Structures are given as C-alpha cells and as structure tokens.
Amino acid sequence: xxxxxxxxxxxxxxxxxxxxxxxxxxxxxxxxxxxxxxxxxxxxxxxxxxxxxxxxxxxxxxxxxxxxxxxxxxxxxxxxxxxxxxxxxxxxxxxxxxxxxxxxxxxxxxxxxxxxxxxxxxxxxxxxxxxxxxxxxxxxxxxxxxxxxxxxxxxxxxxxxxxxxxxxxxxxxxxxxxxxxxxxxxxxxxxxxxxxxxxxxxxxxxxxxxxxxxxxxxxxxxxxxxxxxxxxxxxxxxxxxxxxxxxxxxxxxxxxxxxxxxxxxxxxxxxxxxxxxxxxxxxxxxxxxxxxxxxxxxxxxxxxxxxxxxx
Amino acid sequence: xxxxxxxxxxxxxxxxxxxxxxxxxxxxxxxxxxxxxxxxxxxxxxxxxxxxxxxxxxxxxxxxxxxxxxxxxxxxxxxxxxxxxxxxxxxxxxxxxxxxxxxxxxxxxxxxxxxxxxxxxxxxxxxxxxxxxxxxxxxxxxxxxxxxxxxxxxxxxxxxxxxxxxxxxxxxxxxxxxxxxxxxxxxxxxxxxxxxxxxxxxxxxxxxxxxxxxxxxxxxxxxxxxxxxxxxxxxxxxxxxxxxxxxxxxxxxxxxxxxxxxxxxxxxxxxxxxxxxxxxxxxxxxxxxxxxxxxxxxxxxxxxxxxxxxxxxxxxxxxxxxxxxxxxxxxxxxxxxxxxxxxxxxxxxxxxxxxxxxxxxxxxxxxxxxxxxxxxxxxxxxxxxxxxxxxxxxxxxxxxxxxxxxxxxxxxxxxxxxxxxx
Numbered sequence: 001x002x003x004x005x006x007x008x009x010x011x012x013x014x015x016x017x018x019x020x021x022x023x024x025x026x027x028x029x030x031x032x033x034x035x036x037x038x039x040x041x042x043x044x045x046x047x048x049x050x051x052x053x054x055x056x057x058x059x060x061x062x063x064x065x066x067x068x069x070x071x072x073x074x075x076x077x078x079x080x081x082x083x084x085x086x087x088x089x090x091x092x093x094x095x096x097x098x099x100x101x102x103x104x105x106x107x108x109x110x111x112x113x114x115x116x117x118x119x120x121x122x123x124x125x126x127x128x129x130x131x132x133x134x135x136x137x138x139x140x141x142x143x144x145x146x147x148x149x150x151x152x153x154x155x156x157x158x159x160x161x162x163x164x165x166x167x168x169x170x171x172x173x174x175x176x177x178x179x180x181x182x183x184x185x186x187x188x189x190x191x192x193x194x195x196x197x198x199x200x201x202x203x204x205x206x207x208x209x210x211x212x213x214x215x216x217x218x219x220x221x222x223x224x225x226x227x228x229x230x231x232x233x234x235x236x237x238x239x240x241x242x243x244x245x246x247x248x249x250x251x252x253x254x255x256x257x258x259x260x261x262x263x264x265x266x267x268x269x270x271x272x273x274x275x276x277x278x279x280x281x282x283x284x285x286x287x288x289x290x291x292x293x294x295x296x297x298x299x300x301x302x303x304x305x306x307x308x309x310x311x
Numbered sequence: 312x313x314x315x316x317x318x319x320x321x322x323x324x325x326x327x328x329x330x331x332x333x334x335x336x337x338x339x340x341x342x343x344x345x346x347x348x349x350x351x352x353x354x355x356x357x358x359x360x361x362x363x364x365x366x367x368x369x370x371x372x373x374x375x376x377x378x379x380x381x382x383x384x385x386x387x388x389x390x391x392x393x394x395x396x397x398x399x400x401x402x403x404x405x406x407x408x409x410x411x412x413x414x415x416x417x418x419x420x421x422x423x424x425x426x427x428x429x430x431x432x433x434x435x436x437x438x439x440x441x442x443x444x445x446x447x448x449x450x451x452x453x454x455x456x457x458x459x460x461x462x463x464x465x466x467x468x469x470x471x472x473x474x475x476x477x478x479x480x481x482x483x484x485x486x487x488x489x490x491x492x493x494x495x496x497x498x499x500x501x502x503x504x505x506x507x508x509x510x511x512x513x514x515x516x517x518x519x520x521x522x523x524x525x526x527x528x529x530x531x532x533x534x535x536x537x538x539x540x541x542x543x544x545x546x547x548x549x550x551x552x553x554x555x556x557x558x559x560x561x562x563x564x565x566x567x568x569x570x571x572x573x574x575x576x577x578x579x580x581x582x583x584x585x586x587x588x589x590x591x592x593x594x595x596x597x598x599x600x601x602x603x604x605x606x607x608x609x610x611x612x613x614x615x616x617x618x619x620x621x622x623x624x625x626x627x628x629x630x631x632x633x634x635x636x637x638x639x640x641x642x643x644x645x646x647x648x649x650x651x652x653x654x655x656x657x658x659x660x661x662x663x664x665x666x667x668x669x670x671x672x673x674x675x676x677x678x679x680x681x682x683x684x685x686x687x688x689x690x691x692x693x694x695x696x697x698x699x700x701x702x703x704x705x706x707x708x709x710x711x712x713x714x715x716x717x718x719x720x721x722x723x724x725x726x727x728x729x730x731x732x733x
Contacts, residue, residue: 107710
C-alpha cells in the first residue's frame, strides 16, 4: 500500500515536470509549424529567435523590476514584461523574414534552410559580442512558493508555466480560427498560389506569421528564464532543434500536431531520465522519434500530399 | 576595363604548367629568401603564413608590409615566370596532350603536390590548414553526392564521419599502438602506415553500413522527414558515443598515431575526387539525377529507385567515414562534440556555398570556407558574423551555389594555350 502511493506520487511528480518541459517545446515548435504552413519551409533561425526573445525578455524584466518594483504588484509587472517582450520580439521575426527569406522566395528550399542557419549563427555571435561570455541570470518575476499536496511537490512557477502555455495556445487557436488574419494564414497554407490572386499578399502574411511565431517563442523564453534562470547564447540551439523535431513529428504545418508532439517529447525526455541514466536521454528520445517516423513518415497530423522538393 | 582585358589576353596564353612553374619559383623564393631578406626588409616579424591575412588583421600597420610581401614573393614571380616561360611550357603542355589523359593528369598532380609540399613545409600551421582543407574537400564532395546529385537534404554527415573516425581510431589504437585502453599493439608498428588504407576503408565501410539507417527510411519518405530522420541519426550517433565509456565517452579519445602525413591525405583526396567523379558520371550516377528530378518518372523508366538511393547514401557515407578517419589521425584526438550541429552547419555551408551537383563547386566551397575561416581567425567572434553574411549573399544571388551544375574538363584545362591554331 505504502509503495503504491509512493509510485503514484512519483509518477504525478514527473508528469508535472514533463508538462513543464513539454510546454516549452510545444510553444516553440508551433512557431516552426506556422511558418511551414505559410511558406512551406522551416525557419531554422527559430531556435535563435527564441534565444534573442529570451534576452529581450531579460532586458525588459530587469528594466521593469528596477523601475516599478514595489510600486506595482508583481503580476502586473509580469504581464507588462510579457506584452512588451512579445511586441519587441515579433519585430525580430519580421526582420528575419524580410532580410533572410523574402529574397529567396523563388530559390530552392535548401538555400532558404542555409540562410536560416546562418541568420541563427549571426544572432548567437551578435549576442555573444554585445553581452560578453559571462552568463546572465534571469531575474525572478514572481516569488516562488512551493506547494505540497499529498506528497507531490510543485511550485507556483511550474503551474503558471503550464497554464500560460496552454492559454497562449488557446489564444493562437482563436486567432487562427476566428480572425481575418488567421483566415488568410489558413488559406495560404491551403494553397499559396491561389491566395495571392485573391488579394492577400504573401509579403504581408509571411511577416505576420514570423512575428506571431517569434512572439510566442519570446514568451516561452520568459517562462524558460523563470524555470532555468541561466541565460546562454547557445540555449536556442539545443531547445530549437528539439522543438524542430517536435514540429516534424506532429506533422509539418499542423499546429495541433506540433503542440502535441512538443508535450510528447517532454514526456519522453523526463520519463527516460527517471528510468535510465540521464545521459541516455537524447539517445532514447531520438531513437523513439526515428522509429515513429519510420512507420508513420508524415508525423501525427501531417498533410497527405507530399511536396516535390525543388532540390 | 580596357587594361584588365589587355592583361587577361596577355596571360591567357600561359598553360597550367606555366602557372605551376611560376608558383614553384615563388615558393623557392619564399623558401630561400623569404625569412632572411624579404620579410626582414619589409619589417615583418616572420614569414606571413596565409598570404599575410592573419598579420594584416592583427595589426593594421603591417598591411603595407604584408601586401608588399605578397607582391614580391607571389604575384610578381608567378606572373613573370608564367609569361616568360610560356615558350617553354606550351610545347611541354602540348607534349602532355599527346599522352593519355590519365598520365597527363597524374604528371600535373605530382608537380602540383611538389609545389604544395614545399609551400606547406615552411611552417607547420600551413600543413595543418592544408590537411584540414583536403579533408573538407572529401567531406563536401561526399555530401554533394547525397544533397546535390541525389537531391535529398541529408543532415547525417557528422554522424557518418564520427563512425568512420571512431572505427578507424579503435583499429589503429588496438593494432598498432601501446595504448592505455586497448593494451599493447597486436601488430608490429612498422606495419601501421601500410595497413592504414585498409583501416580507413573499414571505417568507411562501417559508416556505409550505418548509413542504411537513413537510406532505408528514405524509400518511403523524402524531403523534410528524411532531413529529420538523418538529423535524429546524427544525434543518436553522438549520444551513443558519449555513453560508451570504453571509447572515452564525452571526454573523447586521443593518441592516434600519425599515419596521415600530407601526401597520404593528398592521395586520398585525389582518389576521392576521381572515384566520385566516375561514380556520378556513370549510369548509376545519372540515375541519381533522375531520381532527384522525378522519382515516379524514373521508376517508370526502369530505374531501380531504391537501389539508387541506397547506393548514393552508402557511397556518400563511405567517403564521409574515410574523411572522419583521416580527421581523427590528423588531430590525434576526437570527441563526440566535434561531430555535432556545428560540424553540420560547417559542412552544409561548404556544400551550398560551392555549388550543388558539381565536384568543382564542392572543391571551391571547401577551400574557400576553410581558408576564409583561417584567414579571419584574428577577428575572433566577428568571423562568425562575416562568414554567415557572405553565405547569405551567395544564397540570395546564386541560390544553387557559386559553381553549380558545371564541371571542368580536365583535358581542356591542361591543354597547351598557344596562339590561335597552334
């Protein structure tokens, strides 16, 4: 009896951890998926957009805490940080689209992939040059309180991360399903040749998509900074590639699939780490993905048609 | 403009042999007088290693000196000797033309290697740069087989390279050296350099077998999903090696014997270029292009698409494994971190910079990215802004790379260039 409750506690504890980790992957991988839906290519700079967003969030949070700490309640500072960061980071997305992807509309997809990789490297190096190699630490935007319910420990930060991620995804769903802009995006991912003929310019929808993806990634960055406060210019590489894998696993262009695959990846990672030595985490996680993709090559919710590569 | 055209027409009569003679003289000048006289009078502390780029970026005051050095040692002798000896070299080139092409190419390559060896012999740094550049050439061409000729977007090359590097390192450490992990040498050490090609081939074969993990899924899918499968493969290899404590885990593995002097790597590089060139111009190689352009149509033309894909992957992976083996023995140290995302970005940069579907393009890409990387080293971090920017511009203005879908005809390149009708 004793051991059974222990086991349940253990599992629930890890479920919470996995949901937190999965939230990051889910929110970031949605950015990959949205861009894929509109432009039919993966934005390899997205991981580094996430990183830049985190640094912007770090700057804004430090600024707001210095200005308003004590004057305003913490939740308002938190919301203000999120909103301002989202706004600023979305311009990074627009910049990447206009500078890196727009000149390559007619180019082969692989060239666009290389451009994305290179923009990512420029971002990493730029941050490294501007801020130096010392590791910055993200200021806590809320006081961490630990709760204990039936032997399961969790902090309010953890719960907030999970809830905010879910809210963000719901908001995005509403945006895509209900608004005019969302409709244009859906139309673009349905047929990107016919839609420009209907008076919807791809040169407006594509930057918008990048902006939304970058905004989401920057919020994920703030939340990530709350959970793991050490900032590092190369943080986007590790997280970004994993989120990219999640986006593919969910089926390219499928936002629902990307979110689900993000959570799945989080669960796989956390549960592998509880059973096996944590150094085996990547090995087993990627092996599972390899097996899934071998038997289900289109991912969970992938479009049925296969695009012909232009090389 | 007029001047440039005159200049070009004046030197268009110099055959490759003449340019090589010019470089030979330049290298001799550097060898005998470079340190004692030329760099001394120009106020340079030592012979500029990479045409003075390093010294120029470190200390802007040295720019005139370094430029003058380049002019005196390289530009003037090469131009002068090339032009003056054209009476001599053109008949020689014509003589070579009468020989079988293979023989003529081999003669040119031997001469080229001689000049390169002398040039590199001046300092160890040059040797290392040339070695790594040549390994990059092998790697880039082997990626081009899959990404260019066969048209997949494969990200698994660092994984293939890691397999080759580790397998060949294990073999040489086990067989030819007294090592802490693997114990005493099983075979006499003198046998080592002779068996090294076999070791490399075994390493390459291991990589080729490993590539089946990517090639078999490619039957059912292509494009983005294959990219992710190959990416997962790369991470799996890296992670597996990290977890194998026998191989040193994340700390890596060192002490590989120095079986790879410059000439060995040169021979392997030339072999690789020759064999891959033959491969892609064979019927099987042409089948790669048809599978890339239209899989269904090529299947209906009785091309076995599965066999084609599998051979492309195994062939590319084999040479990546060989490159990995050479890499391990040049650096005498490897760790799993070397075969990760950074290496992938570097390899893809070289391939797409140089040009798809072209061996010459791959050589150009590998050499330019490597030399650029070394030349900009004094700029430290800014190097990683300049190189990506250059690549972005190449992608914007030449989306398929600098020299794509083109090959150089060796016969045309090496022929005598006399007056019209000569």
